[in-house]
Amino acid sequence: MSAFDDPPNVAKTAAVGSAILLGGAFLFQALGYAPCAMCIWQRYPHVLGIAAGLAIFAGAPLVIFALVGAAAAAATSAFGVFHTGVEKGWWEGPSSCTGSGLDLSRMSAVDLLPGALNKPANLVMCDEVVWQFLTLSMASWNALLSALLVALWLYAWTVNGRASRKNKARASNAADL
Template identity: 65%
Template sequence: MSRKLTILLATLGSAALLGGAFFFQAIGYPPCAMCIWQRWPHGVAIAIGLIAMLLPGRVLPLLGALAATVTAAIGVFHTGVERDWWEGPSSCTGTGQGLGSLSGGDLLATDGPRLVMCDVVSWELIGLSMASWNALLSAGLVLLWLSALRRS
């Protein structure tokens, strides 16, 4: 497989994962804060991929691999928070510390934005949450980027 094709596949992979995240949001699964964090590196990887298709060299595939590694790592961390393996940020977990400024009326309001907790799994497929799927698939994208780096 050529360098350009490998970069294209990695770029399309990030685009598909980002598109999937927006699709789930559109059908009623609003993202939590950590879900949003996982989106940014995919956007960066897409931009890197578009540039790397035009420019030779090893730096851009290395940066693409780094971006994919970052989103995979956030996905692993998020999975751990969802599974209670470790504690997540108090601002978006069930510890309640991030909710202290909200009144009972705010928490019960149905016309405001929906509060999405990072430690609650809202969707699963074969026992894996969206964060878990992002971690696994992004790890595959890291391998594609590293393959492109090797071909550079």
């Protein structure tokens, strides 16, 4: 029996995947790559995916929490796809964090960021790529890797459903004897 035959282990693996992606985001931030607003949005669903994994670890029903984890991973993947599109100029992003927003040139640092005179600020626009690997930005990598997490969560849910049906069939056959 492999680890992929055990639905709770697959679900926990997906939750660990969310933890790794979230940890990676914080690591990049610690290395000086400040996140934009859309980068922050992509982090919240990972927290929900981690919570779903912890719930399964604590004995909560996989049939429910695997779907919660899949939905969370799908949401962060969708945010990543949207963010990638904004970075590539395929569509406009929120005016609050893209170059298509308000004319900021007439505003002072104090108007833009209260307390800016006390400490330097690092304003990151959502339509600018600050880091990329193999021509993919952090948002693109998050979208791709989170889509893989969706597949893991749904695989766990499917295998769990099959196992439940087999167990019910066995119990029914045993009762008939």
